[in-house]
Amino acid sequence: MAFGVTSNYAGKAAGFYINAALKEATSLDFLTMIENIKFKSNIQKYSNSGLIVAAACDFSSQGNLTGTEAVLQPTNLMVNLDICKQELLDSWEALQMRAGAGAPPPASFDDYVISYMGEIIADGIEGMVWAGAGTAASFNGFCTTTTGVLAANADVTDVATVGGAGSAIIAGNVIENLQNTVAAIPSAVYPKEDLYLYVSPATWRLYIQAVSALTSFPYANMNEDYTKVFEGIKLAVCPGMTNDTIVAAQKSNMFFGTDLISDATRIQLMDMAQLDGSDNMRMVARFSGGVQTAIGGDVVFTS
DSSP: OOOOOOEEEOOTTTOEEEOOSGGGSGGGGGSEEEOOOSSOEEEEEEEEESOOOOOOSSOOOOSEEEEEEEEEOOEEEEEEEEEETHHHHHHHHHHHTOOSTTOOOOOOHHHHHHHHHHHHHHHHHHHHHHHOBOSTTSOBOSSOTTTSTTTTOTTSEEEOOTTSTTOOOOTTTHHHHHHHHHHTSOTTTTTOTTEEEEEOHHHHHHHHHHHHTOOSTTGGGOTTOOOSEETTEEEEEOTTSOTTOEEEEEGGGEEEEOSOHHHHTEEEEEETHHHHSOSEEEEEEEEEEEEEESOGGGOEEEO
16 A cells, blocks of 8 residues: 655664554554553443432442453564665666656655555554454454454354355345345444444445446436445445455444554664665564454444
8 A cells, every 4th residue: 555654864873764654554544543552451341230220219229330351462563674775776766757847856765665664564554453363473353264353252243244154245245245234233333423334445346336237316326426335334445354254343342552653653774884884774663553342242243
């Protein structure tokens, strides 16, 4: 995924830095961020019963308020890369020769390398959010098969895709799959303002194909003006979302946790020419990430 970067020069010895690279991952716009997690964070959730009773003159404690916790433990990750400048120099030199009198000034080579690395990190985090394997080099994603945050949560409402669990979502059944997902959303969650249907770009494209084939009003007059809404629920199109899956959940119930943004999303670039005379550059990034949902019963997972 391409995105712009803003860097600040910190001296030749220290190198260049870029902040908030991880926040460029598109899915994070539709998740609740929890920062400052050094080890783990306990997301508290409460349920109640019998709290409202008939009025009386005397005080009498009634009902129950029960608290439980969902643990969000980010995984510490890093990038250590030693790369010869020549490997990226050709692409950078091509950037300098952009056509057009109004072309913006070219970026410095250091800015270009940092942008390249930031793109790789953001793309990696985007994929881990949904399909992370939960290994030492990847945190556990929401939709990872069997071990994912949603798949392993017994409270989550599971809906099989049309044709049976694991069947592909195609243009011919994408609307039915979306309808089945919406039908399974708990009635208390359905009117919430931050409710989303999380889908992959492939599913969004299939939905456009399906709607384009309709001839009845109002679809016949859409003129390619496709709004990311289905039956009144906003669609969150996430590049890292796994195909053939749909998730219905509130943004306030889908969490991404990380360390301090100022510490964990920093890319350091060191030119080794002044240290060992080589033509190499070293890139270093340390960050953390993890996902969790608090109330599984409010989430629908179609797969």
